Amino acid sequence: MKIGILSRGSKLYSTRRLREAALKGGHKVRVFDTLKFGLYLREGEPDVTYGGKPIAHYDAVIPRIGTSITFFGTSVVRQFEQMGTFCLNTADSIIASRDKLSSMQALSRHDVGIAETAFVRNQKDILQAIQEMGGAPVIIKLLSGTQGVGVILAETNKVAEAIIETLSSVQQNVLVQKFVSESKGRDIRAFVVGDRVVAAMRRTASGQEFRSNVHRGGRTEIVKLDAAYEHTAVRAAQILNLKVAGVDMLEGSDGPVIMEVNSSPGLEGIEGATGLDIAGEIIQFTVEQVKFGNFNVRERLSLTKGYTVTEFTVWPGASFIGQTIETSGLRDHDIVVLRLNRGGQHIANPRRHRVIEEGDSLLCYGSQQALSNYLPERLTKKKRRRLKKIAPGDGGGET
Ligand SMILES: Nc1ncnc2c1ncn2[C@@H]1O[C@H](COP(=O)(O)OP(=O)(O)O)[C@@H](O)[C@H]1O
Numbered sequence: 390m391k392i393g394i395l396s397r398g399s400k401l402y403s404t405r406r407l408r409e410a411a412l413k414g415g416h417k418v419r420v421f422d423t424l425k426f427g428l429y430l431r432e433g434e435p436d437v438t439y440g441g442k443p444i445a446h447y448d449a450v451i452p453r454i455g456t457s458i459t460f461f462g463t464s465v466v467r468q469f470e471q472m473g474t475f476c477l478n479t480a481d482s483i484i485a486s487r488d489k490l491s492s493m494q495a496l497s498r499h500d501v502g503i504a505e506t507a508f509v510r511n512q513k514d515i516l517q518a519i520q521e522m523g524g525a526p527v528i529i530k531l532l533s534g535t536q537g538v539g540v541i542l543a544e545t546n547k548v549a550e551a552i553i554e555t556l557s558s559v560q561q562n563v564l565v566q567k568f569v570s571e572s573k574g575r576d577i578r579a580f581v582v583g584d585r586v587v588a589a590m591r592r593t594a595s596g597q598e599f600r601s602n603v604h605r606g607g608r609t610e611i612v613k614l615d616a617a618y619e620h621t622a623v624r625a626a627q628i629l630n631l632k633v634a635g636v637d638m639l640e641g642s643d644g645p646v647i648m649e650v651n652s653s654p655g656l657e658g659i660e661g662a663t664g665l666d667i668a669g670e671i672i673q674f675t676v677e678q679v680k681f682g683n684f685n686v687r688e689r690l691s692l693t694k695g696y697t698v699t700e701f702t703v704w705p706g707a708s709f710i711g712q713t714i715e716t717s718g719l720r721d722h723d724i725v726v727l728r729l730n731r732g733g734q735h736i737a738n739p740r741r742h743r744v745i746e747e748g749d750s751l752l753c754y755g756s757q758q759a760l761s762n763y764l765p766e767r768l769t770k771k772k773r774r775r776l777k778k779i780a781p782g783d784g785g786g787e788t
Pocket residue numbers: 504528530534535536537538539540566567568569570572574575576594599600601602637639648649
């Protein structure tokens with residue numbers, strides 16, 4: 390298999406290790422300096438040059454895009470996606486995870502613990518946001534900081550307000566976040582590859598520092614994660630559509646609290662702390678995934694005129710409650726149930742004899758016309774909450 394690694398430095402630890410692991414697996418591998426690509430767009434023929442010259446087809450690309458080149462780097466990744474090269478993380482998923490607000494927004498509608506966060510603009514909303522977080526001390530964060538830079542602990546409401554006002558006055562967008570003090574300067578980095586946590590470490594901040602980043606002198610140690618942490622990490626990566634992710638979680642009093650999800654997590658700290666061959670895991674996973682490519686189901690399915698994919702929750706009083714998928718009439722109306730979500734369990738490809746219950750969430754593909762007859766009226770917030778209580782969460786598939 391031919392694997393390309395997009396990286397600014399072939400000598401960087403992570404890049405070196407990925408290259409080594411690919412060679413060890415018997416693959417052809419080349420490290421590309423991301424900034425040396427040229428992107429060419431022609432009808433039906435997206436292409437790239439490298440150092441001004443054409444390059445041969447690559448089966449897979451592993452992006453290691455630093456925050457200083459997010460725009461160009463993700464454009465290169467997107468170009469490879471168009472050319473049919475499997476990209477381990479897609480351009481869109483890298484962009485979404487890099488923005489702390491956008492990633493938290495995406496996570497917030499799901500059943501995973503996240504650090505309570507607010508984003509406000511008007512001066513009079515600042516104090517309210519601080520109070521919503523339980524008042525000082527609060528964390529103030531730049532939207533796209535990294536390695537601990539741009540993360541401030543404000544000890545009093547006054548200081549918090551002043552910092553936010555100052556940063557806003559120089560056109561910096563900032564988040565206000567609840568300070569998870571019970572984590573005591575420690576956090577968990579879970580390294581996710583595919584649907585699995587392949588390694589995890591605990592980082593502990595040094596001295597008076599509250600930030601546990603290794604770049605801020607944080608110490609690392611191997612940690613065995615309990616199920617809740619593993620589940621949260623994998624879910625976060627899935628929600629953000631990242632095949633490889635470093636999920637950072639605080640140890641909150643009620644369990645895992647996600648702070649951020651990194652799309653190009655470093656290997657040095659985690660391989661050092663755990664002694665595991667994570668580069669090998671990444672290469673192996675990449676090779677397994679190549680045949681599936683970067684497939685966007687919704688995009689593809691909606692290319693068929695008049696058809697769509699949608700998900701809806703079975704509302705109280707729906708006519709097909711108590712019916713099986715077969716007798717419900719869905720199939721007769723050209724609607725296929727791809728997945729059923731019930732009480733914390735995702736049931737993939739539910740069988741025709743499965744009975745539909747109130748509160749089930751059905752992911753369907755079908756004719757828009759037919760679906761629109763089936764879709765419930767818009768639910769009120771109260772009703773939605775009630776249904777959520779009946780059908781929270783996620784789980785396995787039907788075999
Ligand atoms: N809400 C919070 N409560 C407590 N500690 C936090 C919180 N947010 C961040 N930290 C600490 O600051 C560090 C850096 O924050 P993070 O959001 O991961 O930014 P960066 O992208 O700079 O790593 C974290 O690893 C953690 O130790």
